[in-house]
Amino acid sequence: MTIRTRFAPSPTGYMHIGNLRTALYAYLVAKKDPEGVFLLRIEDTDQGRLVEGATDIIYDTMKSCGLKHDEGPDIGGDYGPYVQSERVKSGLYLDYAKRLIKRGGAHYCFCDQKVIDAQREELAGKNESFKYVDPCRMLSVDEAEKRIAGGEKFVIRQSIPEGGTTSFNDEVFGTITVDNDTLDEQILIKSDGYPTYNFANVIDDHLMRITDVVRGMEYLSSTPKYNLIYDAFGWDIPRYIHCPPVMKDEHNKLSKRNGDASFQDLVAKGYLPEAILNYIALLGWAPSEDREIYTLDELVQAFDVKRIGTNGAIFDPEKLTWLNGMWLRGMDLDSYTALVTPYIDQAVKGDFDRRKIAAIVQPRANTLCEIPGMLGFLDTFGAYDTSLYVHKKMKTNQEVALESLKAAYTVLENTDDYSEENLHTLLLELPKKLGKKNGQVLFPLRLAITGMQTTPGGAIEIASILGKEETLRRLAFSISLLEEENGTAHDN
RNA sequence: GGCGCGUUGGUGAAGCGGCUUAACACACCGCCCUCUCAAGGCGGCAUUCACGGGUUCGAAUCCCGUACGCGUCACCA
Numbered sequence: 001m002t003i004r005t006r007f008a009p010s011p012t013g014y015m016h017i018g019n020l021r022t023a024l025y026a027y028l029v030a031k032k033d034p035e036g037v038f039l040l041r042i043e044d045t046d047q048g049r050l051v052e053g054a055t056d057i058i059y060d061t062m063k064s065c066g067l068k069h070d071e072g073p074d075i076g077g078d079y080g081p082y083v084q085s086e087r088v089k090s091g092l093y094l095d096y097a098k099r100l101i102k103r104g105g106a107h108y109c110f111c112d113q114k115v116i117d118a119q120r121e122e123l124a125g126k127n128e129s130f131k132y133v134d135p136c137r138m139l140s141v142d143e144a145e146k147r148i149a150g151g152e153k154f155v156i157r158q159s160i161p162e163g164g165t166t167s168f169n170d171e172v173f174g175t176i177t178v179d180n181d182t183l184d185e186q187i188l189i190k191s192d193g194y195p196t197y198n199f200a201n202v203i204d205d206h207l208m209r210i211t212d213v214v215r216g217m218e219y220l221s222s223t224p225k226y227n228l229i230y231d232a233f234g235w236d237i238p239r240y241i242h243c244p245p246v247m248k249d250e251h252n253k254l255s256k257r258n259g260d261a262s263f264q265d266l267v268a269k270g271y272l273p274e275a276i277l278n279y280i281a282l283l284g285w286a287p288s289e290d291r292e293i294y295t296l297d298e299l300v301q302a303f304d305v306k307r308i309g310t311n312g313a314i315f316d317p318e319k320l321t322w323l324n325g326m327w328l329r330g331m332d333l334d335s336y337t338a339l340v341t342p343y344i345d346q347a348v349k350g351d352f353d354r355r356k357i358a359a360i361v362q363p364r365a366n367t368l369c370e371i372p373g374m375l376g377f378l379d380t381f382g383a384y385d386t387s388l389y390v391h392k393k394m395k396t397n398q399e400v401a402l403e404s405l406k407a408a409y410t411v412l413e414n415t416d417d418y419s420e421e422n423l424h425t426l427l428l429e430l431p432k433k434l435g436k437k438n439g440q441v442l443f444p445l446r447l448a449i450t451g452m453q454t455t456p457g458g459a460i461e462i463a464s465i466l467g468k469e470e471t472l473r474r475l476a477f478s479i480s481l482l483e484e485e486n487g488t489a490h491d492n
Numbered sequence: 493g494g495c496g497c498g499u500u501g502g503u504g505a506a507g508c509g510g511c512u513u514a515a516c517a518c519a520c521c522g523c524c525c526u527c528u529c530a531a532g533g534c535g536g537c538a539u540u541c542a543c544g545g546g547u548u549c550g551a552a553u554c555c556c557g558u559a560c561g562c563g564u565c566a567c568c569a
Contacts, residue, residue, distance in 0.1 A: 010569050046568055113567065120566095123493095130565070131494085155567060173497070182495045182565080190567040197569045221496055221564040244498085244562095251561075279504095282517090286505055290516050309505080312562070316503050319518040329531075363531040374529090394527075427527090442527030454529040 003033040005212045007062075007069070008201070010043045011054030014262045015061040017254050017315060018216065018246040021280040025243055026214035027067045028281075028303040040072035041204060042083045045194045061263050064273045066296050071208075079208040084200050093195035096203050096233075097156045097188050101141060105232025106188055108144035109136040109157045134185055156189035158199075158225060166224040170240045172308045173217070178224050186225060198222060202229045210238055217242040241305055244284050245312040254315055266320075270343075270368030275324040283313040293326055325366030336362055340371060347372035350379050356420075356465045360457030377450040378465065381474050384451035386485055394439035401444035402482040407434055408445050409475050412463065418471070420464045427460055448478035 007023040009015070030036035040062070044050055059074065071077025081087055100106040116132055123130045134157060136144070148154055160183045167177040188199035195203070205213060220242050230237045245253045254260045261269070266276050278294050285308045287294070294302060328336070337358040344357050357375065365371050389401040396404075411426050431441045446459035449471055455462065463471045 008569090012569075043569065049568065117566095176496070178495065184565060186565095187567050192567075194567085196567070201569085216563095217497075218563055218569095224496095242497095247562095253562090282504065284504090288506095290506085292504095292517060311498055313505090314503060316518070319504065322518055325531090360530095364529070391528080437527095439527055444527090446527055450528090452528085456529065458527045458529095460527080 001211060003030050003036040003212055004039065004208070004210050005030040005036070005214055006039045006041050006205070006208060006210050007067075007214075008041045008043050008204075009058055010046065010049070010197075011051060011058065012046070012049045013051050013054055013256055014057055014264065016256060016260070016262050017266075017280060020061065020065070020263050020277075021246055021283060022214060022216060022243055023062065023067055024065070024277060024281060024299075025241065025285070025303075025308070026212075028300055029212050029214055029241065029305060031300045032303060037070045038067075039077060039079075039208065040069040040074075040082065041208070042073055043197060043200065044083060044085045045088070045197060045200050047085075047192070047194065057264070064267070065263075065277050066273070084195075084204065087200075087204070088194055093200055093203055094189060094193065097195070097199065100158075100188070100229065100232055101156065103232050103234075105159055105229060106156050107134075107137050107159050108139065108141070108148065108154050109134055109187075110139075110144075110147060110152055110154050111136060131181075131184055137185070153191050155187050155191050157185045157187050158229065160185050160225070160228065166227060168223055168227050168237070168240065170220070170223070170242050171305045172242055172244075173220065173310060176220065176223075178221075180224075183225055183228075186222075198225065199229070202226050205238060206230070206233070206235050212239045212241060214241045214243065217244050241308070243308060244310055246280070246283055247312045247314045249314060253312075260315075261317075270370065271320065271324045272327050272368075275327040276320065278327070279320045279323050283315065284309050292323070293330070321366045328365060328368075329363060331362075333359060333362070340365075340368065343368050343371040344375060347375040348378045352378055352465050352467075356461070360461050360465075364456045374456050377452045377455055381449075381451055381477075383481065386482055388447055388453055389444055389482075391439075391443060394443040395437060396440050396443055398482055398485065400436070400440050401448070402479065402486065404430075404434065404436065404441040404444050405448050405475060405479050405482070408441060408448075409472065409479065412468070412471060412475065416468060418464050418468050420460055423460045423464055445475075449474040451478075 005026040007026050009019060009023075027038045030038035040058075042055060042058075055073075062069065069075070071079065071082065073080075073082040087093070097106060101108070111134060119132070120130045136157075137159060144154070161180050164180045165177050166180055166183070167175055169175050186198055187196050189195055223240060223242075227237055248254045248258055248260050252258060256262065263276065267273060274295065277296060278292075278299075281294065281299050282292060285303070287302050288304065288307065289302070331339070333355065337355045340358050340361065341354050344354055344361070348357065357378070361371055361374060364374065386398050390397045407430055408427065411430060415422065415426060427442065427445070428438065431438050434441065442459045446455065446462060447453075449459065449462060449466060451474075457465075466474070
């Protein structure tokens with residue numbers, strides 16, 4: 001049978017990481033089957049919680065991640081509409097609820113919410129467990145319908161069998177059994193005529209021929225209730241794949257309320273969608289091979305529901321950062337340059353070769369946003385503390401530096417070819433000639449043309465970026481800086 | 493409180509009764525490479541799998557209990 005999965009978010013805000021991971025797993029489960037279908041359904045039955053623009057965020061996020069759905073509100077499909085509020089209009093849920101009543105799986109209820117709430121609170125105060133025993137269950141359908149005809153407000157509640165147990169199998173948690181007595185008679189149709197999530201979900205999953213239900217494990221406890229509904233209708237029960245939560249720390253899930261990063265926040269911070277997806281795939285799932293870098297397509301191949309873990313995984317920004325760096329480093333230089341140029345431009349106004357700049361930055365940047373901060377020295381150069389020339393490991397100090405710089409100046413003045421290759425051959429001859437170590441020449445040179453203790457790239461790469469004129473200008477400045485100090489020292 | 497689920501290092505995790513004196517990766521710490529910083533290479537980092545019992549010749553792996561954590565018990569999804 002063709003696998004069909006769905007991602008069914010409610011448009012109540014932004015896309016958080018846990019949500020996105022659920023979408024990813026649902027996608028992977030479907031695409032594992034070459035014929036598999038992954039669909040998007042918008043669950044907006046809570047009219048009070050709708051947030052403007054939230055559906056667009058869902059579309060945008062899925063699109064930038066490459067989680068392409070085969071059916072959905074925007075592209076249609078054979079089982080639409082794919083927005084629940086539109087489905088409500090056809091009266092579909094109410095019809096099914098009535099059918100369920102006929103089959104004994106549900107009943108009308110006229111109880112006052114306030115009365116139930118009061119009861120609940122009272123018992124909560126005594127620390128006793130609450131289970132509402134609905135007197136309306138005893139009402140006959142005829143009687144109930146008469147009251148409805150008389151204009152009375154009503155809801156439809158699920159009827160739970162007395163006694164007995166309900167079991168179900170979950171692909172990741174195994175078989176779970178609960179006593180029916182612990183299940184409450186939840187509302188299926190609200191007094192505004194809308195279905196609750198719990199009901200709409202079952203009806204839609206069935207009508208949309210969903211074979212594998214992928215969702216967060218917070219639904220584990222209500223799954224038996226869903227199965228009772230499936231059974232009452234005589235429908236096939238889907239395969240369940242409940243995923244453990246993505247945590248912020250030991251005790252809290254990632255959530256917007258805590259101000260935790262959303263997918264878009266992470267993108268804004270300079271993470272690649274591919275890397276984010278790759279990382280969250282690894283939160284709660286482990287490949288069978290010893291490997292961590294996966295494209296979406298590779299994940300489809302490698303994914304196996306059996307290897308989803310059972311305990312919540314803490315989101316580790318440090319590891320994401322590392323993984324993002326791996327993705328960045330793995331790119332070919334041309335695509336990398338294209339990607340990174342806007343970030344280079346943030347820090348560099350000068351007319352320097354962006355490709356060369358990209359090349360020195362690529363092995364060093366783990367996120368795009370740290371790039372501008374690395375490049376300030378290209379546009380800015382001025383006086384600096386000459387004590388920077390003292391470097392024990394490089395065996396340099398101001399005097400060694402001055403000697404090296406003067407020699408380097410001559411070499412750099414007498415060539416017009418500032419390609420890295422040429423500078424490399426020329427400048428590496430120098431230490432030999434002077435009887436010095438490479439570091440005694442190149443370290444001071446790098447410092448002399450940047451004025452910075454650390455820079456991405458070395459003297460050769462940077463001189464090549466700066467070009468002849470700017471390199472010589474800075475070098476001359478540094479030489480005079482050192483000479484001046486020497487002079488002062490002698491005067492004393 | 494009832495019910496359900498979970499517990500391998502700072503983090504993600506492998507492990508499914510003997511091959512484990514517990515893989516791999518992030519982080520951390522060393523060393524190497526090296527013109528700085530990175531990247532890269534190499535090595536170190538849990539005598540131990542929440543705790544207590546039990547089963548077994550043998551347990552991180554199976555069973556029971558305890559503790560702790562999470563989830564759920566909404567006219568939210």
